[in-house]
Amino acid sequence: MASIEVQGLTKRFGDVLAVDDLSFTAHEGTVTGFLGPNGAGKTTTLRIVLGLVRPSSGRALVNGRPYDELPDAMRVVGAVLESSGFHPARTARDHLRSIAMVDGIPVRRVDEVLETVGLAADARRRVGGYSMGMRQRLELARALLGDPEVLILDEPANGLDPQGIAWLRGFLRWYASLGRVVLISSHLLAEAAQTVDEVIVVNHGRMAGAGSLTELRARQGGSVRVRALDPDRLAGLLADAGFAVRRQGEEVVEATGTTAESVGRLMAEHGVVVLEMTTEGESLEELFFEMTAGRAPDGLVRAGPNGAAGAKAEVGTA
Amino acid sequence: MIRLVRAEVFKLRTVWSTWLMLGITALLVIFVTGLTASVSPDRRAVTSFPARGSAAWLDIVFSGMTVAVYLAIVLGAVMITGEHRHKTITPTFLAEPRRGRTVAAKLVVALGGGLVVAVVAGFVALGVGLVLVGVGVAPLGAVLTEYRHVWPGVAAACVLYGAYGVGLGALLKNQVVTIVVALVAIAIVEPIIGLVAPAAARWLPGSAAQALESLAANARSHAAFGGSGGVHLVVWWVGALLLVGYGVVLAALGSLTTLRADVT
Numbered sequence: 092m093a094s095i096e097v098q099g100l101t102k103r104f105g106d107v108l109a110v111d112d113l114s115f116t117a118h119e120g121t122v123t124g125f126l127g128p129n130g131a132g133k134t135t136t137l138r139i140v141l142g143l144v145r146p147s148s149g150r151a152l153v154n155g156r157p158y159d160e161l162p163d164a165m166r167v168v169g170a171v172l173e174s175s176g177f178h179p180a181r182t183a184r185d186h187l188r189s190i191a192m193v194d195g196i197p198v199r200r201v202d203e204v205l206e207t208v209g210l211a212a213d214a215r216r217r218v219g220g221y222s223m224g225m226r227q228r229l230e231l232a233r234a235l236l237g238d239p240e241v242l243i244l245d246e247p248a249n250g251l252d253p254q255g256i257a258w259l260r261g262f263l264r265w266y267a268s269l270g271r272v273v274l275i276s277s278h279l280l281a282e283a284a285q286t287v288d289e290v291i292v293v294n295h296g297r298m299a300g301a302g303s304l305t306e307l308r309a310r311q312g313g314s315v316r317v318r319a320l321d322p323d324r325l326a327g328l329l330a331d332a333g334f335a336v337r338r339q340g341e342e343v344v345e346a347t348g349t350t351a352e353s354v355g356r357l358m359a360e361h362g363v364v365v366l367e368m369t370t371e372g373e374s375l376e377e378l379f380f381e382m383t384a385g386r387a388p389d390g391l392v393r394a395g396p397n398g399a400a401g402a403k404a405e406v407g408t409a
Numbered sequence: 410m411i412r413l414v415r416a417e418v419f420k421l422r423t424v425w426s427t428w429l430m431l432g433i434t435a436l437l438v439i440f441v442t443g444l445t446a447s448v449s450p451d452r453r454a455v456t457s458f459p460a461r462g463s464a465a466w467l468d469i470v471f472s473g474m475t476v477a478v479y480l481a482i483v484l485g486a487v488m489i490t491g492e493h494r495h496k497t498i499t500p501t502f503l504a505e506p507r508r509g510r511t512v513a514a515k516l517v518v519a520l521g522g523g524l525v526v527a528v529v530a531g532f533v534a535l536g537v538g539l540v541l542v543g544v545g546v547a548p549l550g551a552v553l554t555e556y557r558h559v560w561p562g563v564a565a566a567c568v569l570y571g572a573y574g575v576g577l578g579a580l581l582k583n584q585v586v587t588i589v590v591a592l593v594a595i596a597i598v599e600p601i602i603g604l605v606a607p608a609a610a611r612w613l614p615g616s617a618a619q620a621l622e623s624l625a626a627n628a629r630s631h632a633a634f635g636g637s638g639g640v641h642l643v644v645w646w647v648g649a650l651l652l653v654g655y656g657v658v659l660a661a662l663g664s665l666t667t668l669r670a671d672v673t
Contacts, residue, residue, distance in 0.1 A: 142506040143499065144671040159506035170503055174673060176496025178424055185423040186497075193504040209599035233500055 092118040092154075093240040094390045095140060099149035102135050102296075109135040111296035112149070117274045117289070119240070122267045124287030124304075125276040128383050132296035133276040134173070137245050141170050153241055163194045169234030170243040171227075179219030183210055183229050186218055191236050204232040209258075223250035232260075239273040248282055260286045280379035294383040307378065314347040314371045315354045322363040328361055329354070342366070413505060413514035417488065421522060426487065431529050434480040438533040442473035445662020446541060462547045467555035471538070474563045475622055477530035481567040482591045484526060485519035486670050489663075490584035499672055508668045512660050515575045523571025527564035534560070562622035565649060569621070572656035573614060579663025611643050620648030 095117040102110040110132040117123040117205045127133050138144040140151040142158035151167055153161060153168050161167045177186055183205040187201045205214045208228040213221070218229065227250040234242060242263075248256050283290070290307060292299040319325045319342065326344045330336045332353075334346040346354060350368045358365055421427045425453040431534045459465035489512070505511050538552040574591060595615040603610040610616050620642040642648070 137476050175499040178495045189420045190500050190504050285534045
């Protein structure tokens with residue numbers, strides 16, 4: 092079964108602790124978002140998974156093996172990295188051919204992936220004349236050469252126009268639906284939210300939280316404010332239902348950790364007369380800030396005390 | 410390994426810089442051999458300079474081909490430092506994470522690249538030789554004989570210097586630094602060591618290459634290259650082994666140190 096498994100990964104660059112005892116698993120059939128602000132250690136982690144950077148301790152496995160022990164690595168893992176480059180004088184097609192040859196991938200496949208990313212018409216142009224978006228597409232084409240079971244993309248939306256982003260989103264959903272592992276990093280949760288099933292949030296190299304997007308959305312609910320004819324009774328009902336309740340003035344009851352729908356159903360069930368109801372939504376982005384500020388919302392797996400050892404999250408459909 | 414070698418050959422073929430280097434090789438060889446041939450002995454006022462048209466004189470003219478070794482080094486160096494420069498080292502290592510294998514493939518291809526450089530230099534020098542026959546400076550037989558004496562040594566030096574370039578590039582990574590270090594070492598540092606400590610200088614790459622170039626030729630003619638005439642050269646095959654050794658040791662050091670480093 093295809094998977095990416097990171098176990099107790101730590102990477103120190105001199106005095107800087109870039110990755111701090113990070114553990115997670117990305118499973119097949121899901122798009123996993125690897126999220127965190129810039130400098131959180133996302134790229135370093137991905138580079139360790141890809142054998143480009145050596146961990147100080149811990150390990151990263153793809154399908155149970157370290158990257159450099161994979162036979163024909165490109166046929167197992169495809170990766171799009173920001174720092175990857177091109178020789179400007181080489182054509183896109185030749186660039187891909189030079190790489191495809193290493194794992195014995197036929198030229199036919201090179202033309203196929205160029206078609207997939209929409210570069211077929213420009214395949215014989217020198218990469219030096221490519222726009223940022225075209226280079227990004229060419230990077231994706233390279234990653235797809237080996238028709239890999241595992242796709243890793245570092246900030247894939249960078250450099251793409253809105254159209255390109257929409258296309259990429261659809262592509263990644265489709266790729267995961269084939270039962271493959273897709274891991275994408277992003278510093279924008281709202282952007283990734285439209286693509287991912289699972290999220291792993293890192294901050295300062297440590298796990299800040301992890302879970303499914305559905306869980307996240309459930310937690311993002313924020314609060315529901317209700318002005319009712321009988322606020323005391325309403326407050327009691329909400330409290331009995333397990334929501335955190337706070338009184339605001341004479342008539343208003345505020346319930347957090349729930350949704351307007353749940354509150355509405357509850358009130359209908361008990362015949363409470365509602366005068367006014369508003370929701371104070373917390374955006375995914377706010378939630379993300381909260382998590383990366385060191386506080387993980389309830390219900391999500393979070394780092395241990397002081398982010399120390401034992402930070403471990405299982406993500407995905409096991 | 411065969412696939413890696415094929416990929417490296419393909420990479421060389423598909424960038425214009427490779428063809429530019431071959432072009433420069435041709436121009437430099439025309440320039441050096443042509444210049445040597447056109448300078449008359451008396452004007453140089455060197456008493457020991459052989460007579461125009463003599464076998465020894467032809468030897469000196471054809472030694473102009475040795476300029477090709479510089480291009481062979483550059484070709485080898487660019488094969489690896491170019492990957493760092495254009496950041497293609499990332500996809501290269503993603504495709505073959507066992508980095509030593511990639512370096513080994515580059516070493517092999519650089520040997521071939523050096524040979525191609527030597528063939529280009531050889532063709533151009535032969536052309537110059539035929540021109541000399543045409544203008545009646547030397548008979549065809551003598552030109553071909555001396556050519557056959559000089560070219561194999563130059564070719565062997567080019568081949569091995571290609572690998573040396575890869576080795577040095579693997580160690581130093583930076584393209585400009587690698588090329589400057591290689592050229593300065595051969596053109597400036599070695600001649601100085603040759604003057605100060607000739608006994609030690611014979612073991613250095615430049616002298617080793619010269620030993621190769623003197624393979625079958627008149628030793629006198631090789632003062633033209635590098636100016637380390639005072640160095641008593643090693644036997645040609647020792648020179649060859651030395652150059653192979655330098656290439657492999659540098660590449661091994663590069664693989665162990667620089668290439669083990671994090672690619673970011």
